[in-house]
Amino acid sequence: MRNDIVAIMKKSLIIFAFVCFLAGGALVAQNYLTRPQSPLTLATDDINKFLADLPAGNLAGLREDPKGKEEFRKQIARSLAIVAEAEQRGLFQKPEVKSQLDIAYAQIVGEMWNRRPEAKEKPIGKGDIEAFYRERPTAFEDFLTQNPQFRQAPKMDELKEKYGEFQVARLRGEAAGVNKTAAFQLQWRLLQANIVGNEIIGKLQESAKASAEEIEAYYKAHPEEFEEYKASHILISTTQPPASPDGKTPAKALTEAEARAKAEGLIKQLQGGADFAKLAEQYSDDPGSKKQGGDLGYFREGMMVAPFFEGVKALQVGSFSAAPVQTQFGFHIIKLLDKRPKPLDEPTKREVGEKLRQRKVENKLDELVARYGIVVPSDFTVPPAPAS
Template structure:
C-alpha cells in the first residue's frame, strides 16, 4: 500500500545542524569564560546539537544544559590551545573534514531542502499514487463463539430475520461485540487466512451459511461492503513525499558533481563497495529501504 511505502520511507529523515540566522544587534553576550565571550548564536547552535536525551528537556533546562556544555568546551579548548594542539597535523585534518562536512550541509540546505516546491511534492505524490496497483478491501462484521453448534444456531436466527449487529452484541465473545461485531475496513493479509478467504468471497450484504473455524473459535461473518483501497491524502503523507523529492534532488546534485569531478578509488575492496552502495542508492526506494542522505 502507498501508506506503507510512505511510512517505510519515513525512515529517510534528514538530520540537519543549521542554526537560525541571528541579526548582529540580537546576538547578545550570554556569558564569559575569561576573556572569551559566549553569544546567543553560539548557545543556539549548542542547543541544536544537544544529546537526544537532553533535547527532551523543557526549553529553560535545555538552555542551561547547552550553556554548561559550551562553558566546558571553552575551558578545555583554551587548555588545548595553550598546549599548541590546534597547530598539529591531526587537528588540521579534522578541521578540514569538519569544514567540508559543514559546507556540504549548507549546500544541501540551499539546493535540496529549501529548493523543494509544493508543486514538486504534489507531482511526486500523484506519481506514487499512479504507480500503486489496485488493492481491494472489505468492511465486515462477525460473531465469534466457542462451538460450531452455537454458530449454527446463530445462522438459523439470521435466516429467521434477526439483525446481525444485535445478535453480535448479544452472543459474540469478541471484544468488538458492543460495536455489533464491526471489524471496519481491512485488506488481505490483515486477518487469519481461513477468515479472510471467506470474507472476501462473500457478496455484499451476505453472511456465511456455515460456521468458519479459526484458532479463535467459530465465526459467523457478514460482508457489509467492498471497495478499492483508498490512498492516504497528501496532507497525511506530505513529509514522507517531501523526503522522496529531496532524495531525488540530492542524488541529482551528487551525480552532476561526479560527472564534473570523476571519483577514483585505488583500494579495490573499497571501490567495489562504493560502487555497490551507489547502485543501491540510485535505485528507486522500496519499502524498508533508507537511501536518503544522512547529514
C-alpha cells in the first residue's frame, strides 16, 4: 500500500540493463555524440511521439496519477536545463562522459529499433552477428581494449555474441533512421541529462543546505506533515484474485462492482460487531498486512496513495470507514488505530533539511529552465493502457 508508484522518469525511462553489462565505449557515430546539442522548445507532437515509442507498461504511473502529467512536464524541462548547463560547463567533452554517451547512443537506437514491427519480422540471428564481425573483425577486440575489465569475463564467447547482437540492432536502427526521429531526439537529451545530472545537481546542492532556523520554521508551519497515523485496512483487490477463507483462490480478479459489493458486505459485518483484525486475516488481499490483522504500522502524508490517506484523515481514532475507499488497487476498509505528532528530533531534522535542500535544488533547476528559454507544453496525450 505504500506509495511506490515508479517515477515516470529516471529522467528518460530508458532501460540500462545492457548498458550496465557492457559499460564502456562502442562503435558509434562520434560526430553525432560530441557535437553541441542546443536545448529544445518542444512541440506537443514531439512529446506525443516520444511517449508513443515507449513500452506502454512504463506509462502506468503517468496514466494513473492525476498530478503525473504536470510532474512529467516539469522533469522534462529540468532535464533539458541540465543538458544546457552541462554544455555550458563543457561536461560533454570529458572522456569518461563521452564513453558513457557512446554506449548509451547505441542502447537507445538499438532498443528503438527492436520495438519496431519490422525488427520482429526479421529478428537478429547468429548469421547476422557473424556478418557483423566479418565486416568489422577488430570490433570486439577494440571494445575490450577500451574496457579491459571485461577480459576477465568467464563467458567470453557469450559476451562477444551479445556485443555483436547489440551493435547489429544499432546499425539496423540507424539504417531505418530511428536516430533522426523526434522521439529519439528527446530521448537522447534526456539520457544526456541522466549521465551528467549527478554532477550538475551536486554543484547546485553545494549552496542549497537548509539552516537550523529554516528547518524549525518549516516544522512549525507544516504540522500536518508531521502527524503520524497508525491504521489497519482490509483490501478487496480489483487487480489480483481475491483471498478466500477456504483456501481456494478464484482464477481471476473481481470486477469493480463485485469488489465494492464485497467490501460493503464486510462493513456491514463490522457494524454488527465483527472483529476487524479477524476479517482482515480472512478476506484482505494485501499479503503484507493481512497476517497482522491488516495493521500497516505508523505512516505519514506522502507514504500512502492519496485516496487512501484522505480516507485515513477522515476517521476518528477507533473508527472505521463507513463506505469503501477506492484506489488503483481496489477497495479498502480502513480503521484508524492511533494518531500522534512526530517530534522534531534529529532524524526529523535531517528529513526536513533534506526536503528543503531538494526544494532549493528544484528551484535552481527551474531558474535554469527560465534562463535557457526551455518550453515544454502540457497538452500532450498519454497513450492508453494496452488491452489485456
